[in-house]
Amino acid sequence: MISNNASGSTILIVDDNPTNLKVLFSYLKQTGFRTLIATSGQAAIQQVNRLPPDLILLDVMMPGIDGFETCRRLKENDLSKDIPIIFITALNDTANKVKGFEAGGVDYITKPFQQEEVLARINAHLTIQIQKRDLYELNATKDKFFSIIAHDLKGALGGLLVFSDLLATAMEDYNPTQIAQIAQKMNDSLKNKFKLLENLLDWARLQKGNIEYKPEKLDLYTLAEANIELLCDTAQSKEITLINTIKPDTFFIFADPNMTQTIIRNLIANALKFTHPSGSVSIGADHQNDFVAIAIIDTGIGMEPEILKKLFKIESKIKMVGTANERGTGLGLLLCKEMAEKQGGQIWAESEVDKGSTFTFTVPISS
Structure with missing residues (x-):
């Protein structure tokens, strides 16, 4: 057996x-x-x-x-x-x-x-091998978690401390315009780190099995519009055109709304990060048998094939800087992968250097 x-x-x-x-x-x-x-x-x-x-x-x-x-x-x-x-x-x-x-x-x-002995020995060593693999992935998860805390969050807080020290100790040296600029930088940094913390907490809950999968019938157009509205300020600040090519009442999916929102939000934010000013980011969809394939397409910097292979692997340490020097951890893509797979779908990426990238994930179609 x-x-x-x-x-x-x-x-x-x-x-x-x-x-x-x-x-x-x-x-x-x-x-x-x-x-x-x-x-x-x-x-x-x-x-x-x-x-x-x-x-x-x-x-x-x-x-x-x-x-x-x-x-x-x-x-x-x-x-x-x-x-x-x-x-x-x-x-x-x-x-x-x-x-x-x-x-x-x-x-x-x-x-x-002896058939029973052969199968017992095979089964025992396969079980050990699976447990070793699970332990390796658990250690990689822990290392990724602590790496984010130690480097990304610490670095962000260090930058905020510098700005806050300037305001606290030398405000009289700056005019109102300069003070407003410092405050804006602090606000931008806090927003980015808040998004990172959201992803970190969601990812931690997924590892512990504390996020429930609650699928329901959803209009994909509405989900796409909500995320475009959420990220339109980021797109405008970089002069990037954000486009929803999905038509209303065309694609209905059977998916968890929170998970699907998180995937779309992360993929659009990622596309904006690596797209130059005057570029574009679009979201589209297509039917694939019993699934809907949702694609986020950008005209950004693209990726080398070596990086593309490592994107969704937890043990990979990929450091890419956005077109406005934005930093990333790769955590958002790991979260997208786990949430797509938890819903019975898949996620993949295609990319060409200096031409852009397409990230696609699938979710079940609503009958």
Whole structure:
């Protein structure tokens, strides 16, 4: 029996013996695993480079490179070093079992095979692997959280302290126009940090499962208009044209209003941040089967392919500066991704340097 966590995992069987392959393939297929086959160590390495499995069953005795050498090579490869490898060995072959652990294996199964034992060992190591992955993501979440607090919020408060000190200790040195300018800078900084705190708190609640998903029928035009109105001052301050190409009563979605508002607001704010004065940012939509695809398109600075690949990954440390020297943390995009996926949708980005970017996310259509 497969645990819920391990269900749907991919397992690579590496053995040059057709009988062994047939027996193991039958066990795994019956239980619902996706199964790949290789008949040599070299073929296994090539298969892993094409499509890394979640776990490998590796025979010790094979022509060419044996199981131990295959294991060592896989453990030297960044793509496969963390994949658990279970050796297939003969009963009472203690020397090979020890050698297998030294090569990097995590366990062994013995011939002749016992179906219950094979599945129990596979399931145990897949569960451990999933837990390790969850722990890694948890640590990355914690690191991201503290990085934002330590650097972004601290930096913002430092700037506010400088401005407030000027007003508190040297107000008589400034005329009313200069004082108004200082106050405006303080206000802009506070607004930006308030948005950051909102995202930070929403993200923290999502991690803890404290945000409920409450979908309802929504008119997408109304949502788009509300967010354009919210961000029109930012657009005007940068002389950017903000356009809603969605027509009233055209796109109805079945989505959580707060989550969808948060996604749209973050994506438009992000587009404005990286668009030059006299540029444009637009929001549009299209039907995609049972979903509506909502796109925020800008004529901004665009992104290199390397940055594009890292956008929605929590462990990535991307530092891009907006066209008016605005700072970002990448937290807004992580929040958008989690909220889109929580609603059963997806999010992705397309971009070209100096030509602009398009961020698209999907939400279920209202029947």
